[in-house]
Amino acid sequence: MxxxxxxxxxxxxxxxxxxxxxxxxxxxxxxxxxxxxxxxxxxxxxxxxxxxxxxxxxxxxxxxxxxxxxxxxxxxxxxxxxxxxxxxxxxxxEEPSDFTKIDFINKENVTVVYQGVEGAYSYGAMKTFFGEDVKNYHVATWKDAMEEIKFGRADYAVLPIENSTAGIVQDNYDLLTKYDHVIVGEQIIRCQHVLTALPGATLSDIRTVYSHPQALMQCREFLDAHKEWHQKEWSNTAAAAKKVSEEHDLSQAAISSSYAAEYFGLNILSENIFTNSDNSTRFIIVAKKKVYAKDAHKISVSYELPHESGSLYNSLSHFIYNGLNMTKIESRPILKRNWEYRFFVDFEGNLSDSAVKNALRGLRSEVQNLRVHGNY
The missing domain is CATH 1.20.59 (Chorismate Mutase Domain, subunit A)
Structure with missing residues (x-):
């Protein structure tokens, strides 16, 4: 034996x-x-x-x-x-960097653009980050917001990037790849959706509910209890409230914020209709200039990988061996390259840190199309 x-x-x-x-x-x-x-x-x-x-x-x-x-x-x-x-x-x-370190992100005498209308959650995120008196205006789409800072008409754009219930906002991940802009800040907003309608309307009057697809998803359990309602996707939660306000149809309702309901003169028919009581959206503050504050502590990067065994592990090991805490990873398909993906990674650190420089040097040598999307 x-x-x-x-x-x-x-x-x-x-x-x-x-x-x-x-x-x-x-x-x-x-x-x-x-x-x-x-x-x-x-x-x-x-x-x-x-x-x-x-x-x-x-x-x-x-x-x-x-x-x-x-x-x-x-x-x-x-x-x-x-x-x-x-x-x-x-x-x-050291490898040259196209980012410039500054003392702090300037919030004074700036112009900020956001998608939607007054009362949207993007509007709330902007006010929370920059203050009540910030000069601002709105555009129809997230792409429009990126175009505004590209051509210098605005200093910053405010974009939703993920929700704690519905997950990532895929279009804005793709826009980060398309434009050579950077993330300089973030703001988390509690999204406590309510069902709003014209004064005098009741739940029994409602036939159609309008809202952004993310908000409809975040209120899925509530909506499933009202199978008789027709759900229609709209560009923005506040825009949906505005539509209901302007069309004077008692059969229409919108899922929006309570302050959008107040802004557009609507009544709240139901509160607490979101599935997750901690439902929150993370917004990113995007700018054209590649700067980062000296106290920035989170970095967002993206890169592509060859379709080979172990390639993802090898890329992530650069964070492990440099003692960096990775906080998030997402993937998005690469246009016109079936079954190939771009990976988005968030990790803790500052671009001035030696460990961060080591990790980025290794990634730049071993992956394809590395992009640093910001340090904030």
């Missing part, structure tokens, strides 16, 4: 030898990094690594072990690169 204890002892000896050889290899990698520092050669040589993985895999005695050897050395090489990126940073070799 085989002796399990003896076999485990043998594995312990082998594992200790693997650790010794790993550290010996890492020491040589540090010397390689020093050579690259002196010569300016890039850390990542993809073709050499692929050739080496193929050569090492061929030394294995079975297909299973070949896959294991290639996976093992792929990670060892990835770890080696991360150490070399750290050494580049420690030796003062």
């Amino acid at each position: 085989l002796d399990l204890g003896k076999m485990r002892d043998e594995i312990d000896v082998i594992d200790s030898e693997i650790v010794r050889l790993f550290e010996k290899r890492m020491k040589i990698c540090e010397n390689v990094a020093q050579f690259k520092i002196e010569t300016g050669k890039p850390v990542f040589d993809k073709s050499r690594e692929q050739d080496k993985l193929k050569t090492l895999g061929a030394k294995a005695g079975s297909d299973f072990n070949r896959c294991g050897v290639e996976e093992l050395f792929q990670q060892i090489m990835s770890i080696s690169r991360k150490r070399q990126y750290q050494l580049l940073q420690e030796n003062g070799i």
